[in-house]
Amino acid sequence: MSNFSFLNPFGVLDEPGTYMGDFYSHNFAKKAAPGNVILNLGPQHPSTHGVLRVLTELYGEFVMRAEPVLGYLHRSHEKMAEHKTAYGFLPNMGRVDYLNAIGWNWAYTAACEQLAGIVVPERAEYLRVISAELNRISSHLVWWGAFVLDLGAFTPILYAFDDREDLCDILQRVTGSRLTMNYFRFGGVGEDGDERFFSLIREFIPRMRERLKMYKGLVTDNVILRRRLEGIGPMDADMCLRYGATGPILRAAGVGHDVRKSVPYGIYDRFDFEIPSYKDCDNFGRYWVRMEEIEQSMRIVEQAVEQIPQGKRIMDKAPKPAWKIPAGESVFSVEGARGEISVHVISDGGKSPYRVKLRAPGFSNLSLFAEASRGTILADAIAILGSLDLVIPEIDR
Amino acid sequence: MISAIWDNLKGLYSLLVGMCITARYFFAPRKTVHYPRKVVDPEDLAAYRGPLELTRGKDDESRTRCISCQMCAKGCPGNCITVVKGAEGKLPSTWLYDFSLCCLCGACVEVCPAAAIDFSHRLYLVTTTREELVMDLLADLKSRAAAGPLKPEAGAPEALEAGGGAAAAAALAEAVKSSKAAAGAAGSAVRKEG
Amino acid sequence: MTTTDAWRDAFKEAGALAVTRPDPKKSGLALSAHMPAASLAPAAEKLKAEGFTLLFITTADFSEGFLVTYVFDSFTEHRRMALRVLVKDKSKPELPSIAHVYQGAEWHERESYDFYGVVFTGNPNLVPILLPGDDRIPPPHLKAPDAIASIRTLGFLGEPEWAVDGWELAPEPPKAAAPPAPKAEASGKPPEAGAAGKAAEAKPADGGKEEGK
């Protein structure tokens, strides 16, 4: 009994080496080889972007086995959908993935509109494309800052948030909020963009292009970063296929799949933009693909701001808050910042939808981390985790 | 071997480029807005969604346009609004709004047939207890109407805080209880009570 | 397998019970095949060979049983197809796992195990994923007894293009095909009885705890 008894309540910690841990560590430790250290990159670890817990079995510095443990941020949006009206569930969409709220707004409203056969007026379609692409840029900026912070550089995240503030000001003018945006309505959008909204965008894009050159000089061409990223965490097309990983991870594996191009929803077929894909599928590929996507999104926003017609922001006689989704089933998927966001709605025509399934890209992207990080060094495992662009609320839903 | 040395030299050059960039930003002006000393300029606040407020009446500034049709109370996902129909005409007797449950989605603003509700631009609302977040918007409308005609919002703290303090909060608490019993709103209110 | 018809015949050989072709405009699905539990894995292998990936697995609680839907999509030529399996026995739901074909399916199956209690035999690590592992709570996503609807009355599966005779999920006869006014007013208000559902035995329903989840 150590003499500092107040430090050892209930005598639980007497014999050194008793393995504490909870259900998941014991379940994980059953299959651990003797002599390996079970390390909890715990829910409150600085580099897990929120409340993600990864159980790793370390042999020295090498990660032999890793298993993410989820559920610390599970708010059960799908159960809430069954008790709210279709209209009342819209604010939830902004909170499933607060970095790319517009992508989720689009998936849910479009799933219900597709079921009801609602046609969205022209100007609303343009406003949807503009807000979605601006939201994608701001999501990639946050990812870029946090990813480089994981690799040890403290300054770039401040520069990224510097630019993201302008984006938040622009989007706040139409959506009313900076993070958990609730902008889409059934049949259109909630607010029309006034003149200052478009002038802010026209000012933002050239300034952002200048900043991208600076990012390239400061980080992309930096030799330390290149050595930390190239050739690490290979995820080829077959692995993406087996795990259902989509978005920048799939495009970095050489498959140029993008929902905006393969299934042009909304009016994406009117804009010309390329889908960047990288040949060798390592961390640097995912980094490069996302930086190119910022460039492509800016091209889309430029064309959309030029071509936007005058007109109504929402269809006339648009559904009211008490609107009921017609009976039936519908699946709609949208290209979010992290991958393919799909919403599967089954409705019985009642006040609330019967069952809503939210398919989060992060959920499938994270599932391949166990295989991708086997045998890597701890620092590389953290780099791979960062390159997957994880947002934990979206994974736990 | 030569290529390895050449790569390292190019690497060192990229390090120097990185350092010049940070040096340039070292001398660049700062971007932080010091909250107590500088205030966000009202031009950007036009689209800011603060807590709800009742819009002023056309003819009589302190009369609300609300016709207590309960559309907002039914449409609100967070069940924040409790409206009780008053005696004379369609005017509501009590109009309570629980800002602690509100998610600022704007469903009430859009669905109101009489355009009686709108978002205030109060950026600097601070309360210490949850009860203070339950606001009686009728009283708020009267205090604002009394404070004078609509002037461009400077984003400065609104009259409500000035009149805040424990007394007003206690008054509000009774109003909540009495109106809740009277309204007997649909089950959603019961859930809020539980 | 370039056309949807080719896939329909492929699923027919793989032992499908019925193949329906919902209206892609409204449902976003090109093809929906109803499979018996046993022929799930061979169909999955056939899909994987053709370069299809598993987007997600979703389960829904109906009066006939749990309808488990596997949605597949291909990255090269876009064709979103759904495999559906009906688990009739709600007290002990059981399905073979396809985690050996699609490793990504392991997590989706564990999620259905969390929310509906469907046990996927063969899943390498069948422990709850989103809900706490140690104190198992009754599956929270089961519908309240008075809110359950039936697949046949909803009729959202659409007319089967080809079906084994006696397939029980065919929509009701035409006169009732148009979904009648929803029979019991689907209780919009949160069910007092809590979502313990039939699966768990008649336990005093703790409505409040479910709601606070």
Added chain:
Amino acid sequence: MELSNISVTGLIVLIVACLLVIALMVVNAIVMVYAERKGAGFIQRRPGPYEVGPWGILQPVVDSMKLLGKQIFVPSNVDFFLFFAAPVLAFFPVLILFLPIPFGPVLTALKVPDGIVLILAFAGFGLLANLLAGYASNNKYGILGAGRAVSQGVAYEIPMILALLAVVFQTGSMNLSEIAEAQGRWPWSWNIACQPLAFFIYLVTLVAETNRAPFDLPEGESELTAGFHTEYSGMGFALFFLAEYANMLLVSFVCATFFLGGYKGPFLDGFWWTFIKAYAVMCFIVWIRWTFPRVRFDQLLNINWKWLLPLSILNLWVTAVVLKIVGP
């Protein structure tokens, strides 16, 4: 002040020198904490500490008081003696290292004939302290951090010694005062002019020796939460913090003395030149920290064993050959 015939007055001077050096270390820590946070702020376009005192001057003072007030939390199953010995061992040995440094022509605490050997010998203590801290705090991150600290410290010690040796070859004596004396007034007559490669090698090793970014793997925040000092709070953490800045100050002074001409300056000699040069090197280290990402651990060792070591041996060899042919 010769070491051999130390007299009573010599002893008093030595004690006064020690007190001055302790004061210097504490004041320097406060100044450097403020300079680093302001520098980091300005690089990241934010003002840095601002609220406490005019322009945030009192921020470091308030910080140290906060750290003093914090509860010292001791995790379970910890080896108490080692746990509390580690911070003390990290901070106090650095005091001895400041004695041989020639701040000014007369302002030298102890003219130790082989000053550089004394400095390099005691530099190992900081390394030992990191190992003890990580090992004694019964924390998996601590053990990983300690392992990294030892291999990094040992690895980067050798190129540092060889780089300084090249300068010692050139000036012929190991006494820091004579090395400073041997350099001229103008920058082209300093050792940096005739030993640029040694200066570059020494610069890299001094960043690695004091565990500063981009080589701060022992306390790599994003991987090991805080490396070897994860379990320290309050005074323990404050001592590690002070030790880091004391080590930085020390290696900057050694760099100023060896390569930048000690107290010799273009106009009039004096101790202020040493301080100016030392703080210039310190600002450079701070500047590096806020620009580069962290190096991976095996790359860190590769840089040392495959590049710095051969280069320093080559540099030593070339210096020896040149001195043989040309003479001192």
